[in-house]
Amino acid sequence: MGRSCRLPRLCWALVAERVAEGTWVELQRIVLEPEERAADLPEETRRVPLEMRVKGFLVRSAAVGEEAEILTPAGRRLQGTLDAVNPAYTHGFGPPVPELAGIGGELRARLRASRESGEA
Amino acid sequence: MSGHAEVMARRGEIVRKSIGLDYARYVTGVLAFDYEGLLADTGYDVETVRALQARSAVGSTPLVELRNLTELVRSIAPAGRGARIFVKDEAANPSGSFKDRRASVSVHEARERGFDGVVAATSGNYGAAVASQAAKAGLGCIVVQEAFDSRGVAQPEIAEKTRACEAYGAEVIRLSVGPELFSVFLRVLEETGWFNASLYTPYSILGIETLGHELALQTRAATGAFPDVVVVTHAGGGNLTGTARGLRAAGAAEARVVAASVDLTGLHMASDRDFNRKSFTTGHTGFSIPFTTWPDRADVPRNAARALRYMDRFVTVTQGEVFYATQALAELEGLERGPAGNTSLAAAFALAQELPRDRTLVVQETEYTGAGKHPLAQLDLARRLGVGIERGDPRRSRPGESIVIPERPEQITVREVELDGLRRSYVANALASLDPETDLAEEDLDFLAAETRTRPDWVREAIDGIHAARG
Numbered sequence: 001m002g003r004s005c006r007l008p009r010l011c012w013a014l015v016a017e018r019v020a021e022g023t024w025v026e027l028q029r030i031v032l033e034p035e036e037r038a039a040d041l042p043e044e045t046r047r048v049p050l051e052m053r054v055k056g057f058l059v060r061s062a063a064v065g066e067e068a069e070i071l072t073p074a075g076r077r078l079q080g081t082l083d084a085v086n087p088a089y090t091h092g093f094g095p096p097v098p099e100l101a102g103i104g105g106e107l108r109a110r111l112r113a114s115r116e117s118g119e120a
Numbered sequence: 121m122s123g124h125a126e127v128m129a130r131r132g133e134i135v136r137k138s139i140g141l142d143y144a145r146y147v148t149g150v151l152a153f154d155y156e157g158l159l160a161d162t163g164y165d166v167e168t169v170r171a172l173q174a175r176s177a178v179g180s181t182p183l184v185e186l187r188n189l190t191e192l193v194r195s196i197a198p199a200g201r202g203a204r205i206f207v208k209d210e211a212a213n214p215s216g217s218f219k220d221r222r223a224s225v226s227v228h229e230a231r232e233r234g235f236d237g238v239v240a241a242t243s244g245n246y247g248a249a250v251a252s253q254a255a256k257a258g259l260g261c262i263v264v265q266e267a268f269d270s271r272g273v274a275q276p277e278i279a280e281k282t283r284a285c286e287a288y289g290a291e292v293i294r295l296s297v298g299p300e301l302f303s304v305f306l307r308v309l310e311e312t313g314w315f316n317a318s319l320y321t322p323y324s325i326l327g328i329e330t331l332g333h334e335l336a337l338q339t340r341a342a343t344g345a346f347p348d349v350v351v352v353t354h355a356g357g358g359n360l361t362g363t364a365r366g367l368r369a370a371g372a373a374e375a376r377v378v379a380a381s382v383d384l385t386g387l388h389m390a391s392d393r394d395f396n397r398k399s400f401t402t403g404h405t406g407f408s409i410p411f412t413t414w415p416d417r418a419d420v421p422r423n424a425a426r427a428l429r430y431m432d433r434f435v436t437v438t439q440g441e442v443f444y445a446t447q448a449l450a451e452l453e454g455l456e457r458g459p460a461g462n463t464s465l466a467a468a469f470a471l472a473q474e475l476p477r478d479r480t481l482v483v484q485e486t487e488y489t490g491a492g493k494h495p496l497a498q499l500d501l502a503r504r505l506g507v508g509i510e511r512g513d514p515r516r517s518r519p520g521e522s523i524v525i526p527e528r529p530e531q532i533t534v535r536e537v538e539l540d541g542l543r544r545s546y547v548a549n550a551l552a553s554l555d556p557e558t559d560l561a562e563e564d565l566d567f568l569a570a571e572t573r574t575r576p577d578w579v580r581e582a583i584d585g586i587h588a589a590r591g
Contacts, residue, residue: 031295031300031304032123032124032298032300036123036124037124037298037300038124038298038299038300041298041299041390042388042390042391042392042393044391044392044393045297045298045390045391045392048270048296048392049270049296050295050296050298050300051268051270051295051296052293052294052295052296052304053267053268053293053294053295054291054292054293054294055286055291055292056291072262072291073286073289073290073291074237074260074261074262074290074291074312075260076262076291076311076312089279089282089283089491090279091274091276091279091280091283091491091492091497092276092491092492092497093491093492093494093496093497093500094496094497094499094500094501095496095500096496097495097496097499097500097509099499099509099510099511099525100443100444100447100495100496100499100525103444103447103448103451103525104447104448104450104451104452106528107192107448107451107452107529108451108452110192110195110529111188111191111192111195111452114191114192114195115191
């Protein structure tokens with residue numbers, strides 16, 4: 001997405017995509033570039049940046065991808081790249097796992113068998 | 121923004137201001153410090169902590185007898201064996217884990233000292249606990265988490281903790297993988313001037329003493345005697361230290377304290393690649409071995425969690441065994457909990473088979489379960505990352521490559537971590553922290569003996585052995 005625009009029609013498109021002040025959003029920021037990272041890291045960690053994401057309320061309207069400022073629930077003002085608007089919690093349970101599905105039945109059968117044989 | 125190294129250089133000053141404890145006052149040697157004095161001078165004991173925890177609905181959790189699991193253990197144990205198994209249902213705490221006990225004292229202390237807020241570096245239940253307690257106390261809260269890998273994939277259990285912290289009104293700083301989290305944490309402390317609700321202050325450990333104290337008295341009320349064995353899920357050492365101290369305060373000093381960790385040998389704690397290949401985010405050897413053998417790697421000058429002083433035995437179990445135990449707890453006892461908190465439960469299943477039937481074994485915690493924080497979510501992610509999941513002999517599993525879920529309860533076993541080796545590692549780490557020319561005084565030898573539960577002559581011998589090995 002362009003940061004500046006010469007054509008009035010495109011400007012309107014950008015305005016339309018602007019996120020309103022006060023919206024709950026997430027900012028993203030690079031804390032350390034790969035060359036700034038601690039020395040004793042595994043190679044796969046050292047070659048990627050240390051990245052930060054924080055949520056808060058947008059202080060001034062901005063578009064996704066632009067520099068923006070948020071007011072966090074702790075009352076801090078943070079700057080970074082506007083990354084997501086009202087981001088969803090997407091973690092869940094996932095599908096049932098067949099390798100776990102049988103365990104309860106197996107154990108109940110074991111208990112029944114031991115009760116019947118009078119062992120337990 | 122200041123760089124990692126610059127912030128780390130100001131570490132001592134930032135930490136001192138953010139805790140308000142002068143650790144230097146307790147130094148008694150080049151290694152030695154007055155551990156009991158550091159704890160006692162806080163002014164908290166079991167009774168005062170119990171009173172303040174009661175005001176925020178923390179503690180007094182049920183002790184639940186696991187009759188069906190005990191019966192299952194007895195059906196496979198040698199004749200006459202199979203201790204009664206109880207579990208302390210710590211999921212009944214306000215934010216769903218025993219971590220509320222730690223957070224309650226830290227947040228109370230922060231408020232008493234006039235701080236406006238608290239900051240904690242934690243990806244686990246402790247974040248939700250601090251956020252919950254801070255909410256009730258009217259303090260601000262910031263939680264710094266290691267939350268996602270470089271591809272943006274969040275560990276599902278940590279994603280749930282993000283949600284929980286935000287639900288309690290905390291600011292959550294989510295970071296990608298790396299130990300430089302600590303410098304971000306320090307910068308937040310410096311910028312806000314808020315209290316460092318570290319997991320490793322005396323407050324945090326004193327908050328857990330009520331857990332050991334309660335379970336001792338509850339066990340005696342249920343069985344007529346204190347517990348014979350208490351199994352503790354072991355990571356940074358606070359859970360074990362606080363519980364053992366609480367048992368002693370209750371008069372149950374004879375109870376054997378067994379540490380249990382999930383074996384994650386081979387997975388690197390700072391690896392972006394390994395981050396999501398760990399299906400457990402706590403209670404594992406990646407924390408417990410380094411913290412047992414050198415507790416002062418924490419975010420405070422002297423760690424109040426000193427597990428080697430209190431453990432009688434240390435065992436590991438595999439990820440698959442804990443998932444199996446988690447499923448068994450749900451389906452045989454009607455308690456959907458964990459999974460990470462069920463590490464001690466998996467170990468208990470094997471340990472109870474060693475004990476006579478008239479003995480009592482207490483699993484000292486459960487934790488809440490939920491989206492992301494569940495065996496299904498962990499196994500689903502593991503499978504997507506190419507980790508093999510199968511039923512079979514769990515001893516064949518390889519952390520990060522395969523998770524083997526037992527086919528039969530007999531396949532749940534514990535692997536011993538020899539305490540002698542841990543003690544020698546501790547002494548080696550202690551020596552490595554000093555200039556090689558440093559002379560140890562009697563105070564320091566006595567301190568090392570207390571730290572390792574040995575005698576000064578054992579310490580001298582261990583030191584000689586380490587020097588000889590270095591040539």
